[in-house]
Every structure is written in C-alpha cells, then in structure tokens.
Amino acid sequence: MPEIPMEYARGKLMVASFLTLVASxxxxxxxxxAGGPWEREFNLGGGEFGAILGAGFLGFGxxxxxxxxxxxxxxxxxxxxIAFLLHLVSAGMLFAANPLFAGWQETDPENATSNVFSVLFWSAFVFSICQGLYEAVINPLIAQLxxxxxxxxLNILHAGWPAGMILGGIFAACFIGENAWITELPWQYGLASFSIVVIAYGVMALPEKFPETVGETAGSFATIFSCFASIPxxxxxVLHxxxxxxxxxxxxxxxKLMENLLPNSIIILVYTSFLMFVLRFFAGPIVHRVNPIGLLLGSSVISCLGLLWLGSPIQSVAMIFVAATFYSFGKAFLWPTxxxxAGExxxxxGSxxxxxxxxxxxICVGQIAGPRIGAQQGYELSQHLEESAPETYARYEGSEPTSSWGYEYTPLDAAKLNAANGIEVDSGTVETAAIEEAKLIPEEEKPALIANAATDVPAVQASYLFGGRRALTLTxxxxxxxAIGFLGLLIYFRSIGxxxxxxxDEELGKAVPIEGHGHGESESDVVDSEAATSF
Known part of the structure; x- marks a missing residue:
C-alpha cells in the first residue's frame, strides 16, 4: 500500500468519514x-414496517x-x-409521503396504503444505497490513511454509527411518537434530520484531495480480488x-420489542448505542493485548448470553438496563474489528x-434478520394471545393470514394493536381514547373494543411483550x-504461527508480514511466507 503524503488532510478526512456514519x-x-406514526397515519402493519427496515439494509448490502x-x-x-446527492433525494421522498397519501385516499383509497408503503420503502432503499457507498469509501480510506x-x-471510525444512533434516538424520544418526551412533531422532520449532518460532511470533505486507491496503484486490477481464493x-x-x-x-x-417494558422504548437503543460509542474508542489497546480473533470469539459468547438475558422475563427496568449493558459489551467490537x-x-x-x-x-439484515425477527415476534404474539385470551384475539385478529420464514399465522390488526399499546394500564383503569380516536379502526368495531378494553388491553400488551422476548431468545x-466459527479461526491461526x-508489497505483488505486529502473540513475528500470503 502506498505511503500517505502529508498533503492529505487525514484528520479532516477522518472527521468527515466519521460524520457519514453519524448521518447513517x-x-x-x-x-x-417511526413504526407507531406509520401505523396510525398509513395503517402499515408489522410486516410492512419490517420490510421498510429491510430496505434500509438491502441497498446498503x-x-x-x-x-x-x-x-x-x-x-x-x-x-x-454521488452518495451525498442521493442522501438528500432520500430525505425529499420522506416529505412527499403524506401529500401523496392524501391524494391517493381521494383517488385510489384501496391502494393508498400500499402506494405510500412503496414511497417509504424506496426512500429507505435509496438511503441504504448511500450508506453502502459511504462504507465502500470510508473503510479502505481510513485503513489507507x-x-x-x-x-x-476503524473502531474509532465506526463509533460514528452509535453516535448517530444516540443523536437520532434522543431526537426520536423527544419528538417522534405519542410518547414523545417534549412534543410530537411530524415524523418527517425526525427522519430527515440526518440531512443536516450530510451537508456538514459534504462541505468538509468534498473540497479535499483524496489518496489513490489500492486498485489505482497495484498495477493489476485482478490483485484486489485475490481474497476470494482464501478459505479463511x-x-x-459467513461470520460477518x-x-x-x-x-x-x-x-x-x-x-418495537421493548414497547410496554419502558416508558419510551427508544431510550434502550440510545443507551446501548452510548455504550458502543464509548467502547469502540478503547478497541485499540484491547486488540494490542488480545488476538482480534480471540476478541471476536469472546464478544460472540457475551452477545449470546446477553440476548438470552434480554429475552428472559425481566420485570425490573433496572435489570433491563443491566442486561442491555452486558449485551452491548458483546456486540460493540464485532463489526469494526x-x-x-480484513484490512490487516x-x-x-483494498476496499x-x-x-x-x-x-x-x-444483505443478511435486510433480507433475513429484519423480516425474520418481525415474523418471529408476530407469530409468538398471535399464538400467545390466541392461547391465553381467545376472545380478545378474535376481536384484535387481522383479516388476512400470512406466511413468512416458516411461520404461518394471522397477525393482529395493526391499527388495533397500536391503539392497545398506546394505552396506559398501570393506574388500574383503562382509558379508551386511543381506540376512540384511531382513524384506521372501523367505526363499527370500536364499541366492542371499548367495552372490553379493561381485559383486552392488558392481554394484548402482555402477549406483545411475550412475542418480543421470544424473538430475542430465538436470535x-x-x-x-x-462463537463456533471464531473458535475454528483461532485454532487455524495458531496452527500457522x-x-x-x-x-x-508493490514490488513483490503480494502481502507480506509486518515485523512486530502480532496482536499479543508470543510466537516469532517471522512467519512462513507461503502461509502468510496463501489466505
């Protein structure tokens, strides 16, 4: 890899790269x-919400x-x-959703929900394309700088992701949804707030000079694909x-999974993101003392135990945060390490x-994890409510069965579920205003829901909580x-020294060991050249 001349403002490029992840x-x-507001305004269900979340990763992948x-x-x-411009396009599509939905309700009411779903889906998809372009640029750029x-x-760089989730999470907690701490603003302002950071890094980075990539200096473009000939x-x-x-x-x-457990469930995401932000700044000293494959192995074990803990029937809010702390220590280092x-x-x-x-x-998140976790939560929720409160299930059951990732069930009606989840039951009485004011619940069905709210609402919320916990446990x-995969890699690296x-090395046209960089290994830094470059 070429030396980095002093003419490159690597500190400024590092900050700008950091800001791209903050925006993301x-x-x-x-x-x-945004799930709650979309359910209320557009009648989008959990499956559609999961599909939009998935679109936010598909283009990225x-x-x-x-x-x-x-x-x-x-x-x-x-x-x-290109990413800078497309990010602003994605923000503009969010502001178009409500006017378009209003027009479709007048001209094509039967397809209004599916049409606005398409707008939100493609906005998330364009957003994810931008994220993918950023990652394609900033990871090799920082490794090269x-x-x-x-x-x-790279761990410091990827602290930008949790930093953005902290800022976005606090903003969401204050201004998005019925339980907003300060006041509920139109959801578009919250979702488009990333564009402020987009403009900031654009002003900072785009005028700067960037170094040449490995592909531009390696001599043979085919060299950059040699990694795919390596079994490790x-x-x-697969592990990634x-x-x-x-x-x-x-x-x-x-x-969504923590609704009914916390006063405003976004705070759990803010908290775990804060821990991840802090921990990633300490990855360097840790990796210098511990083999990075060993760090990945230990992180996997901790993550497994953390998810089992979060999925257990925890009643105390304090214990939820203790379990989330444990889980955060597991997941913090995985992605950037x-x-x-790969870079080492x-x-x-190269990139x-x-x-x-x-x-x-x-791609795994967008096409598998998001939809599958949503299907698990929806299935467990419906099954639990049907078994524990069949009459309530009959009143809240949706009209169409669904089949997703091996789960076949009839999900609850999204508008009714959202209304039930928005009702406070701790006071001993059940206020029915959320049901009465829900625009997407048919008027002829509201009297039965209101009359049975005292028994229905606690049952629905308990089943929703059960579904969320089961989804975490199954994950x-x-x-x-x-952990099994990283253990195998750890054994492999031990076997080659x-x-x-x-x-x-540009002259040799291949990768060679750097003297004195063994990440805590006690073996000699001189490794067999063939073993070092054959994977």
Missing amino acids: GIGFATRTA LMIFFGGILVEKFGYKKLLT YPENKTHY FLVLI GLIGYMELGVDSWMT MLGV RYPQS VAMGALGAVGM AYIPGMM GYKVLRF
Missing part, C-alpha cells in the same frame, strides 16, 4: 421509531460490495459525491453475515475485501454459531 446512525434510529469495486476503479471522491493501526482507527476469508464472510443478523437485526427491532481483520490480513484487496464483508452483513443462537498483520 441518525437515519437508522429515527426510522426504527448490494452497494457496499459493488461500490468497493467502483471505488477501486474510479476513486474515493466521485463515489462520495492510518496503515500503522488500522483496527484501532470465505469463513469470515451472522454479525449483521444479530447486531443490526436486533437494533432494528429493539424499540472484522473490518480491521488482505491489504492487497473489495471490506466491501464483501459489509455487503453480506447488510441468541446466531452469536452461538459465530499466530495472527500476523500483513502489508501489500
């Missing part, structure tokens, strides 16, 4: 809090891989400029898909190796599988 985190956090190839071909700056300590600076790299790809499923899949549903491993072991592959990992992780096997950091 804000958009992610605010979107996860596709673009981060192909974007990595494009980065190596066209350079960092052109791709960053800081070749002496890639894993540490293919194992890393599981990381995406667990970390971002759970984060996508955290606020994996990117660091496959420097000749393609990192892009391949990110692509699989995001715990994912980090368990990750330990985990060593490599650099791309």
Whole structure:
C-alpha cells in the first residue's frame, strides 16, 4: 500500500468519514421509531414496517460490495459525491409521503396504503444505497490513511454509527411518537434530520484531495480480488453475515420489542448505542493485548448470553438496563474489528475485501434478520394471545393470514394493536381514547373494543411483550454459531504461527508480514511466507 503524503488532510478526512456514519446512525434510529406514526397515519402493519427496515439494509448490502469495486476503479471522491446527492433525494421522498397519501385516499383509497408503503420503502432503499457507498469509501480510506493501526482507527471510525444512533434516538424520544418526551412533531422532520449532518460532511470533505486507491496503484486490477481464493476469508464472510443478523437485526427491532417494558422504548437503543460509542474508542489497546480473533470469539459468547438475558422475563427496568449493558459489551467490537481483520490480513484487496464483508452483513439484515425477527415476534404474539385470551384475539385478529420464514399465522390488526399499546394500564383503569380516536379502526368495531378494553388491553400488551422476548431468545443462537466459527479461526491461526498483520508489497505483488505486529502473540513475528500470503 502506498505511503500517505502529508498533503492529505487525514484528520479532516477522518472527521468527515466519521460524520457519514453519524448521518447513517441518525437515519437508522429515527426510522426504527417511526413504526407507531406509520401505523396510525398509513395503517402499515408489522410486516410492512419490517420490510421498510429491510430496505434500509438491502441497498446498503448490494452497494457496499459493488461500490468497493467502483471505488477501486474510479476513486474515493466521485463515489462520495454521488452518495451525498442521493442522501438528500432520500430525505425529499420522506416529505412527499403524506401529500401523496392524501391524494391517493381521494383517488385510489384501496391502494393508498400500499402506494405510500412503496414511497417509504424506496426512500429507505435509496438511503441504504448511500450508506453502502459511504462504507465502500470510508473503510479502505481510513485503513489507507492510518496503515500503522488500522483496527484501532476503524473502531474509532465506526463509533460514528452509535453516535448517530444516540443523536437520532434522543431526537426520536423527544419528538417522534405519542410518547414523545417534549412534543410530537411530524415524523418527517425526525427522519430527515440526518440531512443536516450530510451537508456538514459534504462541505468538509468534498473540497479535499483524496489518496489513490489500492486498485489505482497495484498495477493489476485482478490483485484486489485475490481474497476470494482464501478459505479463511470465505469463513469470515459467513461470520460477518451472522454479525449483521444479530447486531443490526436486533437494533432494528429493539424499540418495537421493548414497547410496554419502558416508558419510551427508544431510550434502550440510545443507551446501548452510548455504550458502543464509548467502547469502540478503547478497541485499540484491547486488540494490542488480545488476538482480534480471540476478541471476536469472546464478544460472540457475551452477545449470546446477553440476548438470552434480554429475552428472559425481566420485570425490573433496572435489570433491563443491566442486561442491555452486558449485551452491548458483546456486540460493540464485532463489526469494526472484522473490518480491521480484513484490512490487516488482505491489504492487497483494498476496499473489495471490506466491501464483501459489509455487503453480506447488510444483505443478511435486510433480507433475513429484519423480516425474520418481525415474523418471529408476530407469530409468538398471535399464538400467545390466541392461547391465553381467545376472545380478545378474535376481536384484535387481522383479516388476512400470512406466511413468512416458516411461520404461518394471522397477525393482529395493526391499527388495533397500536391503539392497545398506546394505552396506559398501570393506574388500574383503562382509558379508551386511543381506540376512540384511531382513524384506521372501523367505526363499527370500536364499541366492542371499548367495552372490553379493561381485559383486552392488558392481554394484548402482555402477549406483545411475550412475542418480543421470544424473538430475542430465538436470535441468541446466531452469536452461538459465530462463537463456533471464531473458535475454528483461532485454532487455524495458531496452527500457522499466530495472527500476523500483513502489508501489500508493490514490488513483490503480494502481502507480506509486518515485523512486530502480532496482536499479543508470543510466537516469532517471522512467519512462513507461503502461509502468510496463501489466505
């Protein structure tokens, strides 16, 4: 990898790259809090909400891989400029949703909900394309700007994601939804707030000069694809898909799964994001003392136990936060440390190796984790309510059965479920205003719901809580599988003399070990050249 001349303002480029993830985190956090307003205004159900969340990752996964190839071909700056413009387009689509829905209600009321779903879906998809382009640019850029300590600076870079989720989560808690701490604003303002940060990093980064990519200097463009000939790299790809499923899949549903447990469930996402933000700044010293594969193994075990704890029947709010703290220690280092491993072991592959990992992780979230966790929660909710309160289930049952990821069930009516979840029952009385004012509940069905609210609402909320807990418990096997995979990699690296950091030697045309970089290994830093470059 070429030396980085002093002419590059790497501190400014680092901050701008950090801000791209802040913008992405804000958009992610605010979107996860939009389920309630969308249910009330557009009659969108849990499956449609999950599909929109999934769209927020699908484009990310596709673009981060192909974007990595494009980065190596066209350079960092052109791709960053395209992402900047598309991000603003995504924000504009959010403001178009309500006027379009109002028009469709007059001209095509039967398809108004499905039409506005398409607008929100494609807005999230465009947003995710921007995220993919950012990741395709900033991961190899920072690895190239800081070749002496890639894993540490990649962890600091990816602290921007939880920083954005903190800002977006606080904004959502204050201004999005019926339980907003200050006042409920139109949801569009919350979801489009990321555009402020987009403009900030655009002003900061786009005038700057960027270094050349590995693909522009390696001599042979085919060199950057050599990572795919490595079996350990293919194992890393599978493991990163599981990381995406667990970390971002759970984060996508955290606020929905924790409803009825906390006064405003967005605070659990803010809290875990804060912990992740802080912990990622300390990844460098940890990785220098511990083999990064060992860190990934330990993080997987902690994540598994944390999800089991969060899925248990916890009653105390304090214990929920203790369990969330434990889980956060597990998930904090996984994503950026994996990117660091790709950068350290496959420097000749530039952005393609990192892009391949990110692509699989995001596609797994968008196409598997989001919809599957939603299906698990909906199935467990419906089954529990049908078994525990069949009469209540009959009143709240939706009209159409669904089949998703092996789960066949009839979900609850989204408007009725949202109204029931918005009612406070701790006082001993059940206020029915949420049901009376719900525009999307048929008027002829409201009298029965109001008359039975005293028994129905607690039953619905209890089943909703049960479904959320079961979804978290069922997700715990994912980090368990990750732990097995990282254990296998740990054994493999031990067998070849330990985990060593490599650099791309342009004269030799291959990756070679960097002397003195073994991440806590006690073995000699001199490794067999063939073993070092054959994976």
